[in-house]
Structure formats: structure tokens, C-alpha cells
Amino acid sequence: MxxxxxxxxxxxxxxxxxxxxxxxxxxxxxxxxxxxxxxxxxxxxxxxxxxxxxxxxxxxxxxxxxxxxxxxxxxxxQWHSVIKEIDSVNQQFSSLDSIKSNLCQIETRIQDSSKLAEDISSKVRQLDKIRGRVSECQKRVQDLLDLQLCSEGVQIAMKNDELEKAAAHVHRYLSIDQTKLQRTADDMAQDCSMITSSLKHLQNATDHLQNTVSKRFDQASLIQDQKSIERYFKIFPLLGMHDVGLSKFVAYLGRILKNTADKSLKNVIDTSISSNRASIVFADGLTFLFEEVAKTIEVQQPLIETHYGPDYIVQFMSQLQVHCDTFSNDILTAFLKTRKVKELLKTMWDESDPNIEKPDSKDIDLLIEEIVLILARYDLYAKFVNKHINVELESKSSTAKSFLINSKLCCSIQELMGRYLEFERYYMEESIKKAILMDTLEGDEALTSSMVDDVFFIIRKCVMRSLRSGSLDLLCAVINNAINALETDLCTFFSQVLNSGYPGSGYFNRFTPDLEKIRQTFLASLNNTEVAIEYSRSLAQTFKEEIPLKLKDCNMEKLDSCLSDFSRVNTLLVTANKNGFKQLQNSLIEPKIQAWVEQFYEYSYKMSESEFSQMEADNPFVQNIILQVDNIFKEFKNKLTSNNYDVFVVAIAIETSVQLEKVIMKTEFNRLGGMSLDKVVRTLINYFSGASAWPVREKFSRLVQVTTVLNLEQVSDLNEFLSPDSGMCFAWKLTPDNIRQILKLRFDFREEDIRKIKL
Structure with a gap:
């Protein structure tokens, strides 16, 4: 230890x-x-x-x-075990001393290694610095040798008119750092004259060669010597004249495009009106120009990428676009003048002079087709330009899009889009008005008129036509115009017809001319609203499914927001349909049902046993109502759509329940009379349930509660229906005052017993 x-x-x-x-x-x-x-x-x-x-x-x-x-x-x-543990801990303390000693040795070695590494690192840095200087010295020597070779080589190449070789020597000379050459000349005082002479000679040769190549390119472009033009075009970048060479080359290509565009424009103007393609001749001319520009880009792009570098592709296309703008604007200007676009726009919306003849929608339709074709061709051209931007130039892609967006051609196309929207809106509105004016019923058995199919066909045609332009903004604008046209023209027409009312069979209606035609028109409009609601929903869903498939990079949020406005049309159509049924109920349903139900007063409901048995066997009141209602159902079943017919049945059921309750509240009953009334109500419920696909039992729930109260054996039995613990409690639609009033209809119930009931 x-x-x-x-x-x-x-x-x-x-x-x-x-x-x-x-x-x-x-x-x-x-x-x-x-x-x-x-x-x-x-x-x-x-x-x-x-x-x-x-x-x-x-x-x-x-x-x-x-x-x-x-x-x-x-x-x-436990004393011995404690002693053992203490000894074990003492032994572990002894092993820690040896570990501490080893750690001290390791620390010393690490410090020595760190110091040695720092020494080596400083020596390596010195070696790198020396190597850099040696490399720079070698490069200077190589530059001097290349300078001498370039000076000698350019003289020989110029004498032999070998411009490519001379340009290659000049290109090597231009790639040498002039500052380092001058510094080398200053350091080599004994041979400074040789370097200065070579530099001066090469600079003179460069200027001479640049002027020579530039002049010869101009001469070759005048005579359209394609081979020489391509030869000199390749020399420009060797002389450091990238911008000059590219500008001259694009100017040459522009002259070629001008000749092509002039011929195309002349052919367009000279095309006969009787030609099959006379209505789209300007679109053909513009398409031909776009194809020529696209062909030029495809042919020249590899040449520019090889000799000028990918960075100059955008510059080449932007300069070529200037010529494309000029020639395409000439065609568009001729198009606007020949088709008299400005005059048509002024005539279409001029309300100051009613004598001015409006342009025919068919002529406008042909003009719209040509405009859409022009917009579609421009969209293809724009996609081509964006596609041929080198994918490696991600930083240039925005520049490419900006030069096309800011071009004169794009501005002209945007103006043409605005005119297209005006023409499309005019065509849409005029066509819808024509469809309304030419509305007909195909046969006596037709439920709807031709108007609805024609209107929604026009809407679909205009929207799908705008889709060909390739512009989502233009498409959404047409959809908004279509929705406004449906609201202002179609929905307004339906509202006017249905609000005018359905002529009934009254005395004064007998003197109305064309009474049957007015009724037929009213019912057809009622059916048209129901069909139009379905068409509107279906059309919005169709656009939502088809447009993303045909329009690349479609913004679904924007499209959904635009299509959601169809709900406004649906709301107006539903409102018009409800107003129509309200008018039908006021003029037809309510008077008829009221007349039929008033026969209730002809029978006594303070019945004896024999009278009750007779009414059970054959109740003429309910049989007459069912007969009359059945006749009116047969009359309107073939005049209304299935959905409208169900609404019609429910409306009659509701009105029957209301009118029957009114006459009940003016009649006295005994127990047998109440039981007979209960049979009447249940018979009517069963009849109406079988006549409609919609549930109608709920419409008689208030009347059922009335008969329930009238069927009580004694007043106190009402407590069973009022107590929540009885199991017979239901949601009362009758107020306490209504119940007391109904109880008073039972002449055999005492007033005192009725007052005792707690409601």
C-alpha cells in the first residue's frame, strides 16, 4: 500500500x-x-x-x-464484508495512479507532435510559395515563347491570306496577360526591345485583321455568300469581337427574314376572298414567319454555341427577336386594317346612333377564330423560344423570358388579346340573345325549349376556344364573361317569364290571347331553369377536368376560384325556379285546392254509428279530392321534368294540408267524426306518398297532430301525449293555443276539462 x-x-x-x-x-x-x-x-x-x-x-x-x-x-x-469492499476500493485507487502516469506521457507526446506539425506546415507553405513563383516564371517564359511564335506566325499567315491561322495566333496573343508581359519586359532590360517589338507588331496585326474580317463579312453578306459568311463569322470570336460578329450576323439573318416576310405579307394581301383559307390567311402568314424564325434559331444555335459559347445564345435570340418584332407587327398591322378591327369594335358598342347596323355574330365568329389561331401560334413560338434556351444557363432563363415579354411582338399580342375579349364577349351576348329570340319547342311533348341547349353550347364553345390561346388569364376572362352573360341574359329572361305568373282558369284569363301558348312558355321556362341548373354544374365540372389536361402549367387555385363563380348562376336559377313554383301555386294550385276542400263543409262530423260506418265504406269527400288531384297530376306529369314534377306534387300536398286544416278549424266534431277525419288524412298521405318519389309524410305532420287531438276519447287522454314518460310524446308543431282551440271543436268536451289541461 x-x-x-x-x-x-x-x-x-x-x-x-x-x-x-x-x-x-x-x-x-x-x-x-x-x-x-x-x-x-x-x-x-x-x-x-x-x-x-x-x-x-x-x-x-x-x-x-x-x-x-x-x-x-x-x-x-457485516463488518467483514465492509472491510473487503474498502480493500477493493483501495486497490482501484492504486490502478488510477498508473493511468495518470500514462496520460501525462501521452500529453507530452501530443505536444511534441503538434510542434513538429507546425514546423512542417510552415515549410510546406514556403514550398508552395516557391512552387507558385516557379510556375509563374515558367508561364512567363512560355508566354514569351508564344509571343515570339505568334509574332512570326501572324506575319506568315497574313502574307498567305490564311485568316484562320492569323486569327488563331492573335487569339493566343490576346489570351496572354498584357500586364505580365510588360512586367517581364521591364525585368529583362537586355532584351526589352524584342518583346516591345513583338507586342507592337501583334497589336497592329490585330487591328488590321479585325478591319479585314469585318469588311469581308460585309461584302459576303451583300452577295449572300453563305460559305464566306460562316467562315468570317467563326473568326470574329478569335479576335475578341463576339458582340460585333454576332450583331453583323443577326443583321444578315434579319435581311433574309425581311425578304421572306415581305413575300409572305404580299401573298397574304393578294389572297383571293374566295380562297378556302381566306378567313385565316393572316394567321397563316404569321405562322410562316414564326416558323422561319424558329428554323433560323435551330440551324444557327449549334454554330453559336460552338464558336461563341452558350452565354451568347440569349443575346443572339434577343437580337433576332427585334427583327421578328418588326416583321410580325407589319403583318398584325395589315390584319387590323384589312379586317377593320377598330371600326368593328366601335360599331359593336356604339349606342349613340340606333340606326347603325350591328355586325353579324357569324362574321365576328370567323374573325375570332383567326385571332385565336394567331394567339395559339404565338403561344407555340413563345414555348419554342423558352425551350431553346440552354438548360445550363439557369441564370439566363429569366433574361430570356424578359426579352420576349418586353418585346414589341408581346405587346402587340397583349393588345390583340384585349380586342379578342371584346369580340368574344360581343359574340357570346349576341348569340345568347339570338338563342332566346329563336327559342322553340320541338313538338307538343317537348318539356324544354331549344334555348338552354343553344346557350350552354355557345358558352362551352367560347370557353374551349379561348383555351387554344394557351393563356390561363385569357381563359379566366372568357369564363367571367360567360358567367356575366348567363346572369344578365339567361337568368334575367327566366325571371321575367316566371315572375309574370301562370294564367289560371279564372274568368278574366279566358279573354287572354294565346292563353295556352303563355302557359306552355311558362312551364317550359320552369323546366328550363331546372335543366339549366344541371347544365351549369356539369359545365363547371367539365371545365375543371378538361382544362388542366389541355393547358400546361395550369394554376389550379386560380382556375378553381374562377369556376366557383358558376355558383352565382346556380343561385339565380334556383331562385327563378322557386319563384315560378310560387306563381304556379298562387294562380293554379291554391285556388283549385281551396275549391275542392270547401266541399268538406257539406258533410257533418257529429256522426252517429251508422253515418260513421257509411263514411268508412265510401267517403265521397276524400275520393273527390283524390280524383281531382289525380287529374291535375296526369295533366302536368307530361309537361314537367321529373324533378319539377316531384316539386309540383309536394306543393299540392302542402297546400292540401294547409287548406284542409283551415276548414277543420271551422267544423265541429264528435269522437266518431274525429275518427272519420283521421281516415281521410291517412288516405291522403298514402295517396301523395305513392304519387311522388320524394317523402311527403312530413308535410302532413301538423294535420296528423290535429286529428290526434280530435280522436281523444276524453280530454285527460291528452296527458299521455304530453308526458315525456308515457312513450307517446312527440315534437308538437301545434302551439298550446292551437291545441285548446282544437279541443273546443269537440262539442262533447266540457270547457272545464279543457281548462284543466296543463299545456
Whole structure:
């Protein structure tokens, strides 16, 4: 064991502490006994401790003494194991000393290695610096050698008129850092004249070669020598004349495009009106120009990428676009003039002079087709331009799009789009008005007129036509115009017809001319609204499915927001349909049902047994109502659509229930009369349930509650329907006043009993 470590002896100290506790407990015990014995001699004024309390305290101390002895014995038995653990810990402390020694040695070695690495690193940096200087020196020597070779080579090449070789030597000369050459000349004072002479000669050769190549390119472009033009075009970048060469080359290509565009424009203007393509001849001319520009880009792009680099593709296309703008604007200007676009736009919306003849929608339709074709061709051209931008030039892609967006051609196309929207809106509105004016019913059995199919065909045609332009903004604008046209023309027409009312069979209606035609028109409009609602929903869903498939990069959020406006049309159509049924109910349903139900007064409902039995066998009142209602159902079943017919049946059921309740509230009943009425109501419910595909039982729920009250055997039986614990409680649609009033209809119920009912 090392001398620095002292042995730990914790076990004996613990045992000694326990012994002290036991001794102290015994002294306490002795003290208590002495206190008790001594307490006998205390004065009577002091308080005495009872002997029982002393005995209890001694008993507790004895128990604690026994338990303490047991714990002391347990600790003494564990003494050897504690000693072993202490020795084990001492051994582990000894191993830590050796670890500490090893760590100190490692620390020393790491410090030595770090110092050595720093020394080596500084020497490496010095070597890198020296190597850089050597490399620079070698490059200077190589530049001097190349300078001499270029100076000699350019002289020979110029004498032999080998412009390519001369340009290659000049290109090598231009790639050498002139500052380093001058610094080398200053350092080599003994041979400075040679370097200065070579530099001067090469600079003169460069100027001469640039002028020569530029002049020869101009001469070749005048005579359109394609081979020479391509030859000199390749030399320009070797002489550092990228911009000059590209500008001259694009100017040459522009002259070629001008000749092509002039011929195309002449052919367009000279095209006969009787030609099959006379209506789209300007679109053909513009398409031909776009194809020529696209062909030029495809042919020349590899040449420019090879000799000028990919960075000059965007510059080449932007310069070529300037020529394309000029020639395409000439065609578009001729188009606007020949088709008299400005005059048509002024005539279409001029309301100052009613005598001015409006342009025919068919002629406008042909013009719109040509405009859409022009927009579609421009969209293809724009996609071609974006596609042929080098994918490696991601930073240039925005520049490419900006030069096309900011071009004159794009501005002209945007103006043409605005004119197209005006023409399309005019065509749409005029065609819808024509469809309304030419509305017909195909045969007597037709439920709807031709108007709805024609209007929604026109809407679909205009929207799908705008889709060919490739512009989502233009498409959304046409959809908005279509929705406005449906609201202002179609929905307004339906509202006017249906609000005018359905002529009934009254005395004054007999003198109305064309009464049957007015009724037929009203019912057809009622059916048209129901069909138009379905068409509107279907058309919006069709656009939502088809447009993303045909329009690339379609913004679905924008499209959904635009198509959601069809809900406004649906709302107006639903409102018109409801107003139509309201008019039908006021003029037809309500008067007829009221007349049929008034026959209820012809029968007494204070029945005897025999009268009740007779009414059970054959109730003429309910049979007459069913017969009359059945006749009107047969009359309108073939005049209304299935959905409208169901609405019609429900409307008659509701009106029957309302009118029957009115006459019931003016009639007196006995128990048998109430039972007979219950049979009448149930017969009507069963009849109407079978006549309609829609549930109608709920429409009679109030009337059923009326018959329930009238069928009570005695007034107190009503408590069974009012108590929530009876199992017969239901949602009352009758107010407490209604129930009391109905109870009073039973002439056999006493007023006192009715007042006692708690409602």
C-alpha cells in the first residue's frame, strides 16, 4: 500500500456510536427511576408523575434496547464484508495512479507532435510559395515563347491570306496577360526591345485583321455568300469581337427574314376572298414567319454555341427577336386594317346612333377564330423560344423570358388579346340573345325549349376556344364573361317569364290571347331553369377536368376560384325556379285546392254509428279530392321534368294540408267524426306518398297532430301525449293555443276539462 494513502476504518466507529446510544438509553432509564423515587420526597405543591406512566416509558425503552441490540448484531456480522469492499476500493485507487502516469506521457507526446506539425506546415507553405513563383516564371517564359511564335506566325499567315491561322495566333496573343508581359519586359532590360517589338507588331496585326474580317463579312453578306459568311463569322470570336460578329450576323439573318416576310405579307394581301383559307390567311402568314424564325434559331444555335459559347445564345435570340418584332407587327398591322378591327369594335358598342347596323355574330365568329389561331401560334413560338434556351444557363432563363415579354411582338399580342375579349364577349351576348329570340319547342311533348341547349353550347364553345390561346388569364376572362352573360341574359329572361305568373282558369284569363301558348312558355321556362341548373354544374365540372389536361402549367387555385363563380348562376336559377313554383301555386294550385276542400263543409262530423260506418265504406269527400288531384297530376306529369314534377306534387300536398286544416278549424266534431277525419288524412298521405318519389309524410305532420287531438276519447287522454314518460310524446308543431282551440271543436268536451289541461 502506498505511503500517501491512509487506511479507512469506518466500521468500528459505527459500532462505537451504537454502544454509546445503548449506554445513553440505560442512563436515561436510570434517571427516570431515580426521578420517580426522588419524586416521593417532593413537596405537595409540585406535580407528580404517575407510576403507570413511568412503567410505560420503561417498557418502551426496553423494546428499543432490544431492537438496538439486534441492529448492532446485524452490523457486527457485516463488518467483514465492509472491510473487503474498502480493500477493493483501495486497490482501484492504486490502478488510477498508473493511468495518470500514462496520460501525462501521452500529453507530452501530443505536444511534441503538434510542434513538429507546425514546423512542417510552415515549410510546406514556403514550398508552395516557391512552387507558385516557379510556375509563374515558367508561364512567363512560355508566354514569351508564344509571343515570339505568334509574332512570326501572324506575319506568315497574313502574307498567305490564311485568316484562320492569323486569327488563331492573335487569339493566343490576346489570351496572354498584357500586364505580365510588360512586367517581364521591364525585368529583362537586355532584351526589352524584342518583346516591345513583338507586342507592337501583334497589336497592329490585330487591328488590321479585325478591319479585314469585318469588311469581308460585309461584302459576303451583300452577295449572300453563305460559305464566306460562316467562315468570317467563326473568326470574329478569335479576335475578341463576339458582340460585333454576332450583331453583323443577326443583321444578315434579319435581311433574309425581311425578304421572306415581305413575300409572305404580299401573298397574304393578294389572297383571293374566295380562297378556302381566306378567313385565316393572316394567321397563316404569321405562322410562316414564326416558323422561319424558329428554323433560323435551330440551324444557327449549334454554330453559336460552338464558336461563341452558350452565354451568347440569349443575346443572339434577343437580337433576332427585334427583327421578328418588326416583321410580325407589319403583318398584325395589315390584319387590323384589312379586317377593320377598330371600326368593328366601335360599331359593336356604339349606342349613340340606333340606326347603325350591328355586325353579324357569324362574321365576328370567323374573325375570332383567326385571332385565336394567331394567339395559339404565338403561344407555340413563345414555348419554342423558352425551350431553346440552354438548360445550363439557369441564370439566363429569366433574361430570356424578359426579352420576349418586353418585346414589341408581346405587346402587340397583349393588345390583340384585349380586342379578342371584346369580340368574344360581343359574340357570346349576341348569340345568347339570338338563342332566346329563336327559342322553340320541338313538338307538343317537348318539356324544354331549344334555348338552354343553344346557350350552354355557345358558352362551352367560347370557353374551349379561348383555351387554344394557351393563356390561363385569357381563359379566366372568357369564363367571367360567360358567367356575366348567363346572369344578365339567361337568368334575367327566366325571371321575367316566371315572375309574370301562370294564367289560371279564372274568368278574366279566358279573354287572354294565346292563353295556352303563355302557359306552355311558362312551364317550359320552369323546366328550363331546372335543366339549366344541371347544365351549369356539369359545365363547371367539365371545365375543371378538361382544362388542366389541355393547358400546361395550369394554376389550379386560380382556375378553381374562377369556376366557383358558376355558383352565382346556380343561385339565380334556383331562385327563378322557386319563384315560378310560387306563381304556379298562387294562380293554379291554391285556388283549385281551396275549391275542392270547401266541399268538406257539406258533410257533418257529429256522426252517429251508422253515418260513421257509411263514411268508412265510401267517403265521397276524400275520393273527390283524390280524383281531382289525380287529374291535375296526369295533366302536368307530361309537361314537367321529373324533378319539377316531384316539386309540383309536394306543393299540392302542402297546400292540401294547409287548406284542409283551415276548414277543420271551422267544423265541429264528435269522437266518431274525429275518427272519420283521421281516415281521410291517412288516405291522403298514402295517396301523395305513392304519387311522388320524394317523402311527403312530413308535410302532413301538423294535420296528423290535429286529428290526434280530435280522436281523444276524453280530454285527460291528452296527458299521455304530453308526458315525456308515457312513450307517446312527440315534437308538437301545434302551439298550446292551437291545441285548446282544437279541443273546443269537440262539442262533447266540457270547457272545464279543457281548462284543466296543463299545456
Amino acid at each position: 502506498p505511503a500517501s494513502r491512509k487506511p479507512v476504518r469506518q466500521g468500528p466507529s459505527l459500532i462505537v456510536c451504537l454502544l454509546i446510544i445503548i449506554v445513553n438509553r440505560r442512563s436515561v432509564k436510570t434517571t427516570i427511576v431515580n426521578f420517580y423515587l426522588g419524586g416521593l420526597s417532593m413537596s405537595s405543591n409540585e406535580e407528580y408523575i404517575a407510576p403507570d406512566e413511568v412503567k410505560n416509558a420503561l417498557a418502551l425503552l426496553d423494546k428499543e434496547e432490544v431492537s438496538s441490540k439486534k441492529r448492532l448484531l446485524t452490523f457486527s456480522n
